[in-house]
Amino acid sequence: MTERSPLRYGLLGLALLLLIGALVWLAQRAPQTAAPTTSAPAGAPRLESLAGINGKPAHRALDIQSWRTAEGAKVLFVEARQLPMFDLRLTFAAGSSQDGGTPGLALLTNAMLNEGVPGKDTTAIAEGFEGLGAQFGNGAYRDMALASLRSLSDPDKREPALQLFRQVVGQPTFPEDALVRIKNQLLAGFELQKQNPGKLASLELNRQLFGQHPYAHPSDGDAQSIPGITRAQLAAFHAKAYAAGNAVIALVGDLSRAEAEALAAQVSAALPAGPALAKPAQPEAPKPGQKHIEYPSAQTHLMLAQLGIARDDPDYAALYLGNQILGGGGFGTRLMEEVREKRGLTYGIYSTFTPMQVRGPFMINLQTRADYSAGALELVQKLVRDFLAQGPSQEELDKAKREVAGSFPLSTASNADIVGQLGAIGFYDLPLNHLELFLQQVQALTVEQVRTAMARHIDPDGFVIVSAGPTVAQQPLPPPTGAAKQPVTAVPEH
Incomplete structure (x- = not known):
């Protein structure tokens, strides 16, 4: 230890005491000090205490603005300036109810969106979004198919992220090698389903409930339909179901109305031209x-x-x-x-x-x-x-x-x-x-x-x-009790 160490530690101790004293003084003074009125922009949301909301649950009031693009896409927008980012979601009436006679067509089309665009394969697409700090998402269900983007709102990041997103949703190339890979993944999943009694019951329930209706077949297709789906079918489905007139564009984030309109117009123009698809027919009630x-x-x-x-x-x-x-x-x-x-x-x-x-x-x-x-x-x-x-x-x-x-x-x-x-x-x-x-x-x-x-x-x-x-001999149920009972099996099956 040098001769200057005791002095150094003494000064540090004095500084620490002064800091603690200042914090105590600020804590005592804070309740008496009015909050500055210029600390947040006009219209910014304020934090509220439980006492301040009089027992009523607070929720975020949304100023939803809506319009249509020149190509017919419906747009819904909420301006939210709290974070320097935005969320964009496209919702298409492009779920499995639009498969026609080819179960799994909608899911495969959606899954292949980010597998290739002109000049870029799936790795380049993923690296492109990652390098911009952006996130791409997609999914297909019975009624709808989705494509989403989350990106920073700074134009230097926003514009290239949007450019790549527009290519993915508007110009997918459906490369053959990726199609083979995804088909094999689906077929492997169908084999695993055979070991899941809950999944087997769910598939059968939909068949019994919906009969010949499009909701009856599984969204991911089946082992008979998937192998025969071609790139040409995917391209045709994309041209029809991913049309601007069949899209809803949802936007939330750090954008002005003018910026949102310009963004939505660019995305809409990148999609195939075409009208909204008709809803499925109403299903008929099944026989119990x-x-x-x-x-x-x-x-x-x-x-x-x-x-x-x-x-x-x-x-x-x-x-x-x-x-x-x-x-x-x-x-x-x-x-x-x-x-x-x-x-x-x-x-x-x-x-x-x-x-x-x-x-x-x-x-x-x-x-x-x-x-x-x-x-x-x-x-x-x-x-x-x-x-x-x-x-x-x-x-x-x-x-x-x-x-x-x-x-x-x-x-x-x-x-x-x-x-x-x-x-x-x-x-x-x-x-x-x-x-x-x-x-x-x-x-x-x-x-x-x-x-x-x-x-x-x-x-x-x-x-x-x-x-x-299994088919087993049945036992009478235990009588009800007033207190909670432990379930009769140790581990649930999934």
Whole structure:
């Protein structure tokens, strides 16, 4: 140690004491100091305390602006200056319901978008986005197909990212080697599905529920359809289904209205020219019944379904709230309380409406011990019947309303959340104030309105039922208890 070390440590100690003293002084003074009024730009969102919102859940108010491009694409835009970035999502009516007689065509087309463009292969495309700090995303489902971009809003990063994005969505080359690779991945996935009783039951349920309707076949195709799909088919599907008139452009982020209009115009012009595709026809109600898939396992998968509603159905809010009480809200729902908590028959049981362009499914799903499967199915059917006859209690309704209101801010918590909401609003042609309107409708619902809506759309005798598991002798169900029971199996199968 040098002779100057004690002096140095002494000075450091004095400095530390002075710093602590200053922090204490600032902490005591802060509550008495008015917040500066020029620290945030006009119109910027303010943080609010719990006391300041008077017990009402705060949520992000959205100023949604909408217009159409010259090519016919619908645009929805929310300006959000908090972060120096933007999110762009294209939603096309290009899901598997548009496959025609070629299951898997929509999925393969979407999966191949970023596999090649003129002058660039999939590696160059990935490196191009990565080098700009941008993210590309895509996906295909039953109704829709998506392509998305997240990028910094600085023009030096934004413009090259958008240029590459426009090539990917507007000029995919569908290289043969990539097509072979993705086909092989899908075919390997089909083999794995044979070892998943839940997936087998789900595929069969859709076939039984939708019959000859386009929703019946799996979105990723099957082992018979995938091998024969050609590059020419992909190009033709892209030209038709990825047309500007068939697109919704959702934009959220650090952009002015003028910048958003210019960006949307460039993206729209890069897409093939063409109109919106027609919705699928309404599916016909299936004949109720039960089908069993024999599978060697300790548990049986049980799936019950019937046709539900389209996304624009006026009863959407009432059915959403009713289903939250019946089985869509996790723990505390009727189905979870009676099937899991009181009897320990399952790790989880869930019900859900899946509204689509036309009537989608209402479904109940659970796994239970194989020798309890018949009793569990009977119990579920009874619980549904009782709920439709009696409706929820006022206590259940009030609790569900609080949960919906409390979780509602999460629907717009981030720019990614907002761009997803905009895409759905545009795709399903919902009013621009849909989010506010939905929350108002939910809070105004009565017990009788919920009961009536659920009874109008669910037939307790109308379920298509599919089970997957072993055929074994059945046991009577254990009696219900007032306390929660442990589920009867150790590990759930997935």
